[in-house]
Amino acid sequence: MELNTLELRYVEIGALAQFKPFIGKEVRIGEYSLAVFRTSDGKLFALENRTPHKKGGPLTEAIVSGHAIYCPLRDLHISLEDGKVLEPDTGEVQTYPVVIENEVVKIGLPETIALG
Structure with missing residues (x-):
């Protein structure tokens, strides 16, 4: 899912x-x-840290393969790009970009989210 880039604010999350x-x-x-992944070619991707399966679960434990991940709980193959x-x-x-x-x-x- 794509966000409207005109309505975004960029938040620092750490050093590369x-x-x-x-x-x-x-x-x-x-x-x-969020689940943030770095691929073998050095690119970073950020996704909601929840599998799309109805029972949910974290994505941070997923296995990275190219520009995709394998969900650790349901073995779903998810594109990091989209x-x-x-x-x-x-x-x-x-x-998230x-x-x-x-x-x-x-x-x-x-911009509408509260940063806590």
């Missing part, structure tokens, strides 16, 4: 070195729990 390749990291911002579950399954999770400025990682969040 804190995000290791292939390991999901939970980042909490106000009421949001949050869509790959066929033959269905569903999606919210994704990530930028890196001077080795600092920032995530774009809706």
